[in-house]
Amino acid sequence: MHPVTPLRRAWAPVALVAGLGLQDPERARTWGEGLSSATGALIVAAAVPLAGLYGFLSWWFTHYAVTDTELRIRTGLFFRRTAHLRLDRLQAVDVTRPLLARIAGVAKLKLDVVGTEAKDELAYLGERDARALRAELLARAAGFAPEQAREVGEAPMRELLRVAPRQLVLSLLLSLSVLGALAAGLAAPVLIWTFSSSAFAAAAVLLPVLGGIWAATGGRFLGEYDWTVAESPDGLRIDHGLLDRAHETVPPGRVQAVRLVEPLLWRRRGWVRVELAVAGSSNDVLVPVAAREAAEAVLARVLPGVDLPALVFEPAPRRGSRWVVPVWWKGYGLAVTPAVFAARRGRLCRRTEIVPHAKVQSVRLTQGPWERVRGVADVSVDHGANGTVTARLRPAPAAAELLTAQAARSHTGRRTAAPDRWMTGPAG
Secondary structure, eight states, X not given: OOTTHHHHHTHHHHHHHHHHHHHXXXXXXXXXXXXXXXXXXXXXXXXXXXXXXXXXHHHHTOEEEEOSSEEEEEEOSSSOEEEEEEGGGEEEEEEEEOHHHHHHTEEEEEEEETTOSSOEEEEEEEHHHHHHHHHHHHHHHTTOOHHHHHHHOSOOOEEEEEOOHHHHHHHHHTOHHHHHHHHHHHHHHHHHHHHHOOHHHXXXXXXXXXXXXXXXXXIHHHHHTTOEEEEETTEEEEEEOSSSEEEEEEOTTOEEEEEEEEEHHHHTTTEEEEEEEETTOOOXXXXXXXXXXXXXXXXXXXXXXXXXXXXXXXXXXXHHHHHHSTTGGGXXXXXXXXXXXXXXXXXXXXXXXXXXXXXXXEEEEEOOHHHHHHTEEEEEEEETTTEEEEEEEEEHHHHHHHHHHHHHHHHHHHHHOOOOOSSOSOOO
């Protein structure tokens, strides 16, 4: 690992002590008042080198190795842990560079492996070493021999889409969730101050609201700044971030479902947000905001052979649906093609979810007591990313037919689907 890694590990004991102090601040304050200045200085003088020693030993006992079949990561000073990551189950290798890491010229390597709940990581490596190791791991996952994998290098890429900062800012300002949070942030403290005359109570409400507003505006802007989507043989590459830069990969063939989000104020401009469901991966955004035509061009790389503009959604029937879900029943729709199952919902914020038949794991029909009275039912499909897409308020006879037909389509789709492979062809 890179020699600056001990500096990162040295913060662990400091964070532990700070956490204990925050857990019982009264006892920590009493204990601190009982210490003399000389004793306090002596404790600090001893704690700094001890924290540094812990960071150094943690770095010294962390190793990784690439074999013919797996990547092994051995960590732990007191409790040893060895992770064996099979290269044939490697799903994505992401390079992230937080602000301080960029200044130091290092990067973090995060690895998505099928069957694991969280990402294993190597932090930190030199930027050049991180990119070289990423290229080698992807080549190994694609089936290249060890001696060839080191020579393959990083796969070429071609840019498909770049989000302009101005468009990103405007999209955040036109989001109903942001406008609602701003209204609540202004109204709630004023009302509490008016009825209670307590500045503390007003501040206690204001601070969490401000945190939520920051996460929905400033936090998203910093994270989604300069969002770029490029095509390469190992998948779609995503680069983004103003302070912390991230280089992520959407693996080919591993996308289980796609969601198109269209807030009310975006629809007049023809903008859309594209989200993904990828099994075992935290990559859930493909495009934060873009014109619908540009987003569909990128989605054509994720769902080859699927003509999104050709999807024709059948609305929920007026008879029966309006009594089960008043007003909002008009937002529900269903479209089924030989390739995908698609469901639409929402009127203020329209969400369209698309699942390829080959990714469907199970199909079910549900019908509550009021739905039975009104003669409608819901048909749901479950996909491999532990998610569900539901076509609501379908006529009961049509829902029963859809259940049988969808089960057959899913079986046929899985049997005829092409295998998920890395580096299946050149970019372009």
